[in-house]
Amino acid sequence: MILCAGNGEFFDFAKPVGVGLIDSAINTTKICIEEKPSFLLFVGSAGSYGRLKEFDLFYSSFASNLENSFLLKKSYSPIENELKSSIPDFVSRETLPWMKMNCSNYITTNSVVSKKYLKLEIDAENMEFYSILKVANSFNIPAYGLFAITNFCNEFAHNDFIKNHNLAKEILEKFVKDEIL
Secondary structure (H helix, E strand, C coil), rough: CCCECCCCCCCCCEEEEECHHHHHHHHHHHHHHHHCCCCCCEEEEEEECCCCCCCEEEEEEEECCCHHHHHCCCCCCCCEEEECCCCCCCCCCCCCCCEEEEECCCCCHHHHHHHHHHHCCCEEEECCCHHHHHHHHHCCCCEEEEEEEEEECCCCCCHHHHHHHHHHHHHHHEEEEEHHH
């Protein structure tokens, strides 16, 4: 089953689950209970911490839930903040690179903080993917994500996201229809 965020990031082949960690967790849980999918693929946009370029495509089966304040040593969390999912056997491991993702309800706009994520070998951020993996793992469902970079995580993040979002969606849609469906 293919999922997407919705709220401006819709695909005709995907079910929207909502934007951010909470809505996507609630709605993915409902889907898993009601429809019992055998795998989940989340398709969406992402911001790059610096190594990936705008419009690059990549897969992920790893998500962390780190807040910028944690990287600046201003907070801590008792929750499990890193997840990995099993990948369905039919997924190609050679077509695109596999990268690590961070997920938060907030977008990083500080390039100094972005470099801290890179030191942890985390390359991009997306607001929903951690929730998707958390729910998938809870139901023992293999899951992975396919992402297109819309922006760098810096002071221009929002403007670049707005400018690049439509083309990134077109690139994702073409890839899914040509390579996955």
